[in-house]
Amino acid sequence: xxxxxxxxxxxxxxxxxxxxxxxxxxxxxxxxxxxxxxxxxxxxxxxxxxxxxxxxxxxxxxxxxxxxxxxxxxxxxxxxxxxxxxxxxxxxxxxxxxxxxxxxxxxxxxxxxxxxxxxxxxxxxxxxxx
Amino acid sequence: xxxxxxxxxxxxxxxxxxxxxxxxxxxxxxxxxxxxxxxxxxxxxxxxxxxxxxxxxxxxxxxxxxxxxxxxxxxxxxxxxxxxxxxxxxxxxxx
Numbered sequence: 001x002x003x004x005x006x007x008x009x010x011x012x013x014x015x016x017x018x019x020x021x022x023x024x025x026x027x028x029x030x031x032x033x034x035x036x037x038x039x040x041x042x043x044x045x046x047x048x049x050x051x052x053x054x055x056x057x058x059x060x061x062x063x064x065x066x067x068x069x070x071x072x073x074x075x076x077x078x079x080x081x082x083x084x085x086x087x088x089x090x091x092x093x094x095x096x097x098x099x100x101x102x103x104x105x106x107x108x109x110x111x112x113x114x115x116x117x118x119x120x121x122x123x124x125x126x127x128x129x130x
Numbered sequence: 131x132x133x134x135x136x137x138x139x140x141x142x143x144x145x146x147x148x149x150x151x152x153x154x155x156x157x158x159x160x161x162x163x164x165x166x167x168x169x170x171x172x173x174x175x176x177x178x179x180x181x182x183x184x185x186x187x188x189x190x191x192x193x194x195x196x197x198x199x200x201x202x203x204x205x206x207x208x209x210x211x212x213x214x215x216x217x218x219x220x221x222x223x224x225x
Contacts, residue, residue, distance in 0.1 A: 001215075001216050003215070008225075014163075015137070015163040015164070015189075016137060016163065016225070019137075019162060019163060019189075022188070022208050023208065023211060023212065025208070026208035026209050026211065026212045027212050029209065030209060030212055030213075032212065032216075124215050124216070124220075124221055125221070126215060126221050126223070127221075127223040127225075128223065129137060129223050129224075129225025130225060
């Protein structure tokens with residue numbers, strides 16, 4: 001079955017951020033495919049390269065990237081939600097003349113069209129709320 | 131048939147009421163995260179008839195509630211969660 005995940009929950013604020021990751025791992029372990037993971041609202045904080053949680057706590061952006069690498073996942077972050085919260089890639093940093101960018105490797109910024117497309121293509125869309 | 135997930139404690143009465151109102155006979159309600167507090171035996175909730183209510187094992191264990199769940203509520207693991215998503219035509223997340 002084809003799944004897509006929609007993540008509204010921010011790491012360290014809501015457990016939903018971790019639940020989504022756990023679900024993705026369980027999903028892939030059963031041989032299902034994940035078409036896309038879409039990070040929306042405060043969920044975009046799960047894609048920050050600058051998050052530095054203590055070593056005994058999960059680093060979700062790094063975990064997502066490793067999972068994406070192993071399973072060729074498409075990790076998409078809503079560009080409007082990200083830019084207004086200070087999560088930028090190199091392009092957006094240039095566009096808004098900001099001194100740095102912090103989108104974690106393995107993620108990309110894109111529009112809501114990617115969420116709509118995921119909903120159409122996937123058999124199931126699972127939302128992890130805040 | 132619909133799979134509902136609920137991630138808030140019963141103190142969020144408005145959310146719980148909305149969720150229960152939306153549940154139909156034959157649906158499954160999966161309690162996740164703080165939603166597992168809805169499964170406590172000492173605060174029984176009037177679940178709608180015909181709705182299968184279960185709680186996510188890891189979230190129950192993380193809160194130390196293993197021995198305090200109502201007997202009518204079964205526990206499921208992450209793999210079962212995925213399986214439930216496949217068995218139901220749609221999934222609605224209440225949060």
